[in-house]
Amino acid sequence: MLSTQYKKLFSIKVHHAYHLNSGDIEYGNLDEKVRQLNLRKYNWQDFILISPTKATEKFFKRFQLLLKYSNEELIVFARVSEQNVQESFIPLEQDLVLEFLINYKDPYFENYTDINPLSEEKILLSNFLPTHFQGIDFDLLPVESEDRMFSNDFLIPRESIDSYFIDSVSQTAGTHAKGLLLIRMQGENGNLNVTNLNGTLKLSPTVFKLHFNNRSTFWNYHQNANNTSATTNSLKPLTKNGFVQIQSDSDFDEPNDDLSELQFPNPSVERIKIEANNYYSEIYI
Known part of the structure; x- marks a missing residue:
């Protein structure tokens, strides 16, 4: 009897200091019991939404990928071969890009987040430098080990992201979104890769980190x-x-x-x- 197996492809950990800190004490400096209490009450989906575009929903079906959410992470799983858990059941193209729209769930998100008001800019999070955004300075999405906080260096002009969706089925949703998240199987460097150079899945999946600072x-x-x-x-x-x-x-x-x-x-x-x-x-x- 055949069984269906899935392996984690990558994940994005989403933290916010407003929700995890305690007064003027940062989350990492809290007593372990307080830190665990704050984490149990925490769910990043209470304040922000990250959802796949229509095109990416089709990729999820085509490549048999699964999207799951936990209180800390967005997680993407890949169906794997029964003979080798590092082989995707359907080979993943190295230039495959998964697109996600970023929106606020909490209307006061910008009030308590250390971010410029998004009137003229939008958020761009990416593990590579897309051709569409050449000539625009922005920071690449960090991995968890970098311990880098979100900053205004992840913001680019609104029109640059809106034009990304021209002739796309996600055009309307994209132009209304607060930002864009792009994950390519081969990142800009080895640390940002989702799959190995030969297309196999990593033994230790890449964990990206989106850590918002409180205002x-x-x-x-x-x-x-x-x-x-x-x-x-x-x-x-x-x-x-x-x-x-x-x-x-x-x-x-x-x-x-x-x-x-x-x-x-x-x-x-x-x-x-x-x-x-x-x-x-x-x-x-």
Whole structure:
């Protein structure tokens, strides 16, 4: 009796410091119990969506690939030969490119993520340099061992990505998306390859890493009862978990007796304004 076997082809780990940090303590520096607790509550699909284009959905059927999601990863599996688990059941073309659209699920994603507002730019994540984007500077998608955070170096002009979808069945969806993810079987270098040079599957599949940093803002406190406002003298991190302690005698430049006896709540991500390229969280107490 024939059995169907699948092997992991590659995966993309998606982390976000806003969801995984605790107050001003980074995820990697947390106590193990706290780190595991934050991870159990975490699911990257709560804030962002990464979905295959129509063309790539056809590739998944043609090459018998499977797409799975976990709370940390997007994972692609390949059906393998019964005789050799490193051989794809249907040989994978070395220039095969899998395309995925990136969209927000959380409308406040840009508020708490360290990213330029995506009005004139879009996200491009790729393990190779596509011909369509020649002449445009952008960083290639990191692998997990690089420990590189997402930055504005992964953003390119909006029109460059929109034009990528001209004459494509995914044109409408592509032009509405926030970004594009491209994975080619042969990456720009050996570390970024998904398959071996001879087309076989890697014994240790490539793990890419998309690690968003949380935004830090100046915290602007308003006390309506006394018509008083005060802004922190340094940027403070926005996090879903934990608490950032604010001290009236050190976190503000000017002493303010009206604020000295108050407790300072941490801000929500809904109220943010931009002035002179600075981000301010508005908090009413």
